[in-house]
Amino acid sequence: MAFKDDNFYIEEILKGNSSAYAPLVDKHKAMVYTICYKIVRKAEEAEELAQDTFLKAFDKLDKFRGDAKFSTWLYRIAYNAAISMTRKRRLEVHALDDFVISNYSEDETRENLDSVDMDDQQKMLQIALQTLSDEDYLIINLFYLKEQPVNDISIITGLSAANVKVKLHRIRKKLYAKMQEELEKVNEVVKSVNLQQ
Numbered sequence: 001m002a003f004k005d006d007n008f009y010i011e012e013i014l015k016g017n018s019s020a021y022a023p024l025v026d027k028h029k030a031m032v033y034t035i036c037y038k039i040v041r042k043a044e045e046a047e048e049l050a051q052d053t054f055l056k057a058f059d060k061l062d063k064f065r066g067d068a069k070f071s072t073w074l075y076r077i078a079y080n081a082a083i084s085m086t087r088k089r090r091l092e093v094h095a096l097d098d099f100v101i102s103n104y105s106e107d108e109t110r111e112n113l114d115s116v117d118m119d120d121q122q123k124m125l126q127i128a129l130q131t132l133s134d135e136d137y138l139i140i141n142l143f144y145l146k147e148q149p150v151n152d153i154s155i156i157t158g159l160s161a162a163n164v165k166v167k168l169h170r171i172r173k174k175l176y177a178k179m180q181e182e183l184e185k186v187n188e189v190v191k192s193v194n195l196q197q
Helices: 006-014 018-040 043-059 070-089 098-102 106-114 118-130 134-145 150-157 161-196
Strands: none
Touching: 006 018, 006 070, 018 043, 018 070, 018 134, 043 070, 070 134, 070 150, 118 161, 134 150, 134 161, 150 161
C-alpha cells in the first residue's frame, strides 16, 4: 500500500475523520515496535508499549505542532514510554567501566579483529551489544541499523545533537573494548590448546 504524507492523515483526523489514523499506524508500527523492543527487549512488553504509544499519540495529536516530523514526534513518545517501563523494572545492566574502555585503542582492536573471520567478529559484536545499557543499545541501533540522522536521534531521545555524537563515540569504544576482551579470551583458549599438543 502506498502511503500519503503524514500531514494528510493528521489533517483528516483533526477534521474528525478518525479512520485516517489507521494508515498512520500501519505506516509507523514497525519502527515504533522496534524502538520499544530495543529498549525493553521483551516482545509482549514491546507490543503493549507500541499500542500505548499510538493511543497516546492519537489523544495528543491536536498538540502536535509540526516542529519536527510526525514520525520523530511519535518515536519520541515510544522512546519515553519504553524508558519509563525499564526504570520501573529497575533492570541491572552489566556495563563496562571507564578504566576498561580507556585501556583499548580502536585502531589496535580493529587490527586484532582483522585476524578473525567475519562470523566470529559478528558473534563478538553480538556479545558486546548485549552489555550495553538500554539507551546505548537504542542509540547505536537507530544510527547504524535504522540509519536515523543524529538530529532525529536527538529529538527521539531528548539529548542534544552534540551529546548524541559523544554517546555514539563512547558506545563504539565500549563495543571495541568488549570485542577486544572476547578476542583475548579466544586467544587464551588457542594458546592453552597449543600447549596441550
